[in-house]
Amino acid sequence: MDCFNHSGVAAVGTCKCCSKGLCSNCATDLTYGLACKNQHESQVEAMNMIIENNAKMYAAAPKNTIIAPVFYLFMGLLFSGFGYFSGGGIVSLPFLMGLGFIVFAVVVFLRNRALFGNGENS
Numbered sequence: 001m002d003c004f005n006h007s008g009v010a011a012v013g014t015c016k017c018c019s020k021g022l023c024s025n026c027a028t029d030l031t032y033g034l035a036c037k038n039q040h041e042s043q044v045e046a047m048n049m050i051i052e053n054n055a056k057m058y059a060a061a062p063k064n065t066i067i068a069p070v071f072y073l074f075m076g077l078l079f080s081g082f083g084y085f086s087g088g089g090i091v092s093l094p095f096l097m098g099l100g101f102i103v104f105a106v107v108v109f110l111r112n113r114a115l116f117g118n119g120e121n122s
């Protein structure tokens with residue numbers, strides 16, 4: 001691919017905004033991508049900012065707070081169910097370990113809810 005502005009000059013990349021081929025003289029490197037020099041720098045920068053913000057919001061999304069507690073709850077039920085039904089009753093070690101997991105799941109869930117909110121007021 002040739003540079004959009006200079007035919008015959010090989011393009012080093014494409015503008016993230018308009019996707020035109022750019023040679024090293026026409027491109028501005030914005031770390032996350034290239035932009036047409038003196039033309040699309042602000043647009044590409046804005047795009048990068050939006051992408052970055054989305055990534056941050058996604059990382060802190062309330063739905064993620066449910067994964068760990070559900071996992072611990074599942075482990076807890078598995079252990080306690082195994083301990084209980086394998087004949088040990090409620091004093092067997094697996095049952096007590098499972099109980100610990102369930103308590104831990106509740107603690108993690110409540111702590112996450114306090115940190116991120118419960119999603120109802122967002």
Ligand SMILES: [Zn+2]
Pocket residue numbers: 015016017018019020035036039040
């Ligand atoms: Zn451009």
Ligand SMILES: [Zn+2]
Pocket residue numbers: 003004005006009022023024025026
């Ligand atoms: Zn060029």
